[in-house]
Amino acid sequence: MAENRFELENFLPYRLNRAAEFVALRFAAQYKARYQLTRPEWRTLAALGSLRRSMTATEIGAHSTMHKTKVSRAVHSLERRRWLRREEDGRDRRFEHLELTAAGKQAYEELTQLARGYQAELLSMIGTRDMEALLKGLRAIEQAMKKPVTPD
Amino acid sequence: MAENRFELENFLPYRLNRAAEFVALRFAAQYKARYQLTRPEWRTLAALGSLRRSMTATEIGAHSTMHKTKVSRAVHSLERRRWLRREEDGRDRRFEHLELTAAGKQAYEELTQLARGYQAELLSMIGTRDMEALLKGLRAIEQAMKKPVTPD
DNA sequence: GACTATTAGTTACGATCGTAACTATCGATT
DNA sequence: AATCGATAGTTACGATCGTAACTAATAGTC
Numbered sequence: 106m107a108e109n110r111f112e113l114e115n116f117l118p119y120r121l122n123r124a125a126e127f128v129a130l131r132f133a134a135q136y137k138a139r140y141q142l143t144r145p146e147w148r149t150l151a152a153l154g155s156l157r158r159s160m161t162a163t164e165i166g167a168h169s170t171m172h173k174t175k176v177s178r179a180v181h182s183l184e185r186r187r188w189l190r191r192e193e194d195g196r197d198r199r200f201e202h203l204e205l206t207a208a209g210k211q212a213y214e215e216l217t218q219l220a221r222g223y224q225a226e227l228l229s230m231i232g233t234r235d236m237e238a239l240l241k242g243l244r245a246i247e248q249a250m251k252k253p254v255t256p257d
Numbered sequence: 258m259a260e261n262r263f264e265l266e267n268f269l270p271y272r273l274n275r276a277a278e279f280v281a282l283r284f285a286a287q288y289k290a291r292y293q294l295t296r297p298e299w300r301t302l303a304a305l306g307s308l309r310r311s312m313t314a315t316e317i318g319a320h321s322t323m324h325k326t327k328v329s330r331a332v333h334s335l336e337r338r339r340w341l342r343r344e345e346d347g348r349d350r351r352f353e354h355l356e357l358t359a360a361g362k363q364a365y366e367e368l369t370q371l372a373r374g375y376q377a378e379l380l381s382m383i384g385t386r387d388m389e390a391l392l393k394g395l396r397a398i399e400q401a402m403k404k405p406v407t408p409d
Numbered sequence: 410g411a412c413t414a415t416t417a418g419t420t421a422c423g424a425t426c427g428t429a430a431c432t433a434t435c436g437a438t439t
Numbered sequence: 440a441a442t443c444g445a446t447a448g449t450t451a452c453g454a455t456c457g458t459a460a461c462t463a464a465t466a467g468t469c
């Protein structure tokens with residue numbers, strides 16, 4: 106069964122990781138250079154700015170697949186920049202509702218311009234058809250991964 | 258132009274990263290538990306085992322998008338396990354040709370079984386059509402990313 | 410209302426990472 | 440053949456990460 110051997114080139118985790126790494130690094134270079142933002146910080150800012158509402162740290166972690174300690178540190182850092190402020194929950198004081206300040210929203214808008222430019226660049230590289238297929242496939246994967254693990 | 262606003266949900270780097278994280282973590286849990294392998298180690302083993310020839314550390318890094326220090330450490334670790342050995346280049350002693358030992362090949366085959374199982378699981382989750390579209394899109398992205406950066 | 414379990418978020422600490430500096434080797438130039 | 444630049448790989452070190460333990464608050468149970 107030599108014809109049935111394992112092909113690393115078609116192994117989805119390997120492929121996904123490689124592509125994600127390429128794409129993320131090139132974009133990270135842009136916002137790192139111009140805003141001294143780390144990746145967790147950008148991802149936190151993006152989640153808050155994009156959903157346009159206050160979120161808890163846990164929500165941000167779930168939305169962006171970041172470990173809660175990563176979120177915690179990113180929130181602290183953004184708070185120090187005064188791009189984000191905490192609002193305590195009156196009913197349940199364990200929660201902290203996080204929201205962007207005016208400066209934070211401003212920064213988000215600027216970074217968004219970078220992101221749009223990058224997305225357009227990517228689109229021009231691979232074409233509309235491949236881009237849509239890609240996004241559709243990624244959605245399918247995420248949808249499936251959220252379900253509980255199959256009983257081994 | 259509110260209709261033209263930035264959509265994080267369709268931003269490829271964000272999406273790619275999320276999906277890659279999900280998929281990789283679940284697979285890593287398997288080989289970590291059974292073989293105490295780290296991710297760089299698995300990736301190094303996979304590259305060598307899959308290409309079925311000796312490679313230099315630099316080649317491995319280029320193939321799997323790993324930083325050279327990561328490769329260096331993974332190679333050391335696999336060498337200590339006696340899954341890999343170095344062969345020095347007679348003509349240019351800067352190069353070290355790395356290849357799997359019999360034990361390394363054996364381990365690769367076993368891990369390959371895990372990987373095939375996981376790939377099959379993923380395939381059953383999203384279907385042949387989405388999987389092919391996904392792999393095609395990923396190939397397109399990588400192809401494009403390898404070209405030099407556009408003059409900013 | 411005391412006890413237990415659960416959840417949100419922080420932090421201490423050991424592990425891992427990447428930048429930069431290093432060694433060793435080679436090719437090209439003079 | 441001495442010098443300079445480039446390349447393969449290693450390593451020192453500061454930065455970042457995630458596990459586990461922690462604090463604080465709440466909900467449920469008796």
